[in-house]
Amino acid sequence: MSDSTRELRLVSWNVNGLRAVMKKDPSFVEIFQTLDADVFALQETKMQEGQLKLDLPGYTQTWSYAARKGYSGTAVFSKEEPLQVIREIGSPCADDEGRVCALEFPTYWFVDVYTPNAKDGLARIDERLVWDARYREFLRELAATKPVVTCGDFNVAHQEIDLKNPGPNRGNAGFSDEERESFTQLLDTGFVDTFRARHPDLTGAYSWWSYRFRARANNAGWRIDYFLVSDNIADRVTSASILSEVYGSDHCPVELTIQL
Secondary structure, three states: OOOOOEEEEEEEEOOOOHHHHHHOOOOHHHHHHHHOOOOEEEEOOOOOOOOOOOOOOOOOOEEOOOOOOOOOEEEEEOOOOOOOOOOOOOOOOOOOOOOEEEOOOOEEEEEEEEEEOHHHHHOHHHHHHHHHHHHHHHHHHHHHOOEEEEEEEOOOOOOOHHHHHHHHHHOOOOOOHHHHHHHHHHHHEEEEEEHHHHHOOOOOOOOOOOOOOOOOOOOOOEOOOEEEHHHHHHEEEEEEEOOOOOOOEEEEOEEEEOOO
């Protein structure tokens, strides 16, 4: 590790509508300032360019908007200005939905992703698996140049420990055999699920709760928001956390600290 290595605090949050979270108490900006991340990634911003002016002094704002209004969308706010930004991965489906913000920094790639939902009855499973395959290849291509940190809402609970009620949900969107196997293939490409690596047996650790049935109050949730890192920097992770005390969305933020 070089003398220039520093510990970075990285945060990822599916806000499920950024304009809505701005109006809540505490507001997005208050939460953002409290967390004081070096890089803060959002998913499901649900907005178009020019619909919101965010005043975040000291941060470079990188946005990726969906062609469809009020849908999907990602953004990354970073204290360091990126060397370059990639917003499309070359997938034959879902590539115009603002699902990726990939930022190159001097020592690593930071990739924010909002993975397509397979939908009820797995109506979109074929498109989802096409996206997953291309995303794996995209990360592999980046990792050939420098280490990768990827985060976001991957829309899958990988193992039974990652959701409250695995039995009844087997085969449903987010816990189908196909999606779980696809996530395994992503890890096998050369990535580590940082939270599970540090907390291999921790139960009840979730990042998303349905708005129905008092799911959050009962902690009947799913862990579908992740930080993954290239195998060759996994030993530099110093902490991986789920910030379940933060409200404002049906997801809570997840956090990673890493020496890079």
